[in-house]
Amino acid sequence: MTELQRNFIERLKLSLPPYQNAAQSIAECLQISPNEAYKKLRNQSSVTLQQLVKLADTFKVPIVYQPEQAPTVTFSYPKISGEKSDIAEYLLDLLNNLKLIHASKEKHLTIVTDDIPLFHLFKYPELAAFKLFFWFESLGNQPQKFNRSYIDDDVLRIAQELNRIYLEIPSTEIWAKDSIHGSLEQIRYAFEAGYIADNSLAEDLVMQLRYCLTDMNMYAMSSKKTIDVAHTFNWYNCDVLGTIxxxxxxxxxxxxxxxxxxxxxxxxxxxxxxxxxxxxxQGLMRKSVSFSGQGEKHRNKYIYQAFQECDALIAEIYKN
Structure with missing residues (x-):
């Protein structure tokens, strides 16, 4: 139980906001004295299985146990039914995870992806709304029409807060060579299928993708996402990717x-x-081309090709 307890207590402490006293929180939850709670925090006193379950339920920290030499992994995930009302709950869950990272003294986020990380897209209102529309409507049987007011202002504020916090977290991103392709194809499909009836709205979505790529270029040039040197950014391009x-x-x-x-x-x-x-x-990074700092030649080529794809889609939109 000692290793299980130590692991759980460390994750419990990380899950609490900086202003919340861990010992006091545990004491109140288990109805024990602060002194006893401190002993449990220091692993000087055992946490019973019943207490462990109560703490896990109260603070929403999963109990992770792996039988010795058994290759098993426990995962958790946010349950989403596909209803539009789930959007705010989904984003709030993301926000809580991101705030937890942001609040840590030592932190870093590494992303391997074949699509533009959603935190970048959330800077732009229509593009943020479209991404959420495409994702959530893909779970339903009868997608509705997309319009600029698909998500309300409260949901949009959560999305933009996600973007703001992400920019302040040191990160490394490894993109596939066609990472922009997924978002462009989603816009093309929605337009051709009639879910986007307004040509100007479809064009705005593509243009916001261009703006997003311009942001990426600026982050990569300075190797940081804001003017703060602590908000470091490393961008790589890899021809072969596996899991997202x-x-x-x-x-x-x-x-x-x-x-x-x-x-x-x-x-x-x-x-x-x-x-x-x-x-x-780390192995992928060694096989990748760096776009950050001095990787100007390769980065410019990548951005130029992505802009060409954007321009081609805009031409298709008005041709139809």
Missing amino acids: AYLTEMNGTMTCFNRFNTFNFLKTEDHDYCKQTKAWM
Whole structure:
């Protein structure tokens, strides 16, 4: 129980906001004295299985247990039915995860992806709304028409807060050579299928993709996402990618998010799994072309080709 307890307590402390006293929170939850709670925090006193379950339920921290020598991994994920009302709940879950990373003293986020990371797209209102429309409507049987007011202002504010916080987290992104292709094809499909009836709206979506790529170029040129030198950014391009994954590193612990069902994610804090994922990502970096800093030649070529694809889609929109 000692290793299980130590692992759980560390993750519990990470899940609490900086202003919340861990010992006091545990004492109130388990109805024990603060002194006893401190002993449990220091692993000087055992946490019973019943207490462990109560803490897990209260603070929404999963109990991760792996039988010795058994190659099993426990994942958690946000349950989404596909209803439009789920959008705010989905984004708030993302926001809570991102705030947890942001609040850590030592932090880094590594992303391996074949699509533009959604945190970048959330800067732009129509593009953010379209991405959420495409993802959530893909779960239903009868997609509705897309318009600029698909998401309300409250949901949009959450999306833009996600963008703001992400820009302040040091990160490394490894993109596939055609990462922009997925978003362009989604816009093309929605337009050709009649879900976007307004040509100017379709054009605005493509133009916002261009603006997003311009942002990426600026981040890569300076190797940071804001004027703060601590908000470092490293951008790579890799011809061959496998799993779409996000790996967070916070104060010596790691969490891995694997994407599934187009946009949802499986989350695990299993140490061996995260360690293996990190080694895989580091291997990809060695095989990749760096777009950051001095990688101007390769970066410019990539951006130019992406802009050509955007322009070609705009021409198709008005041709029809």
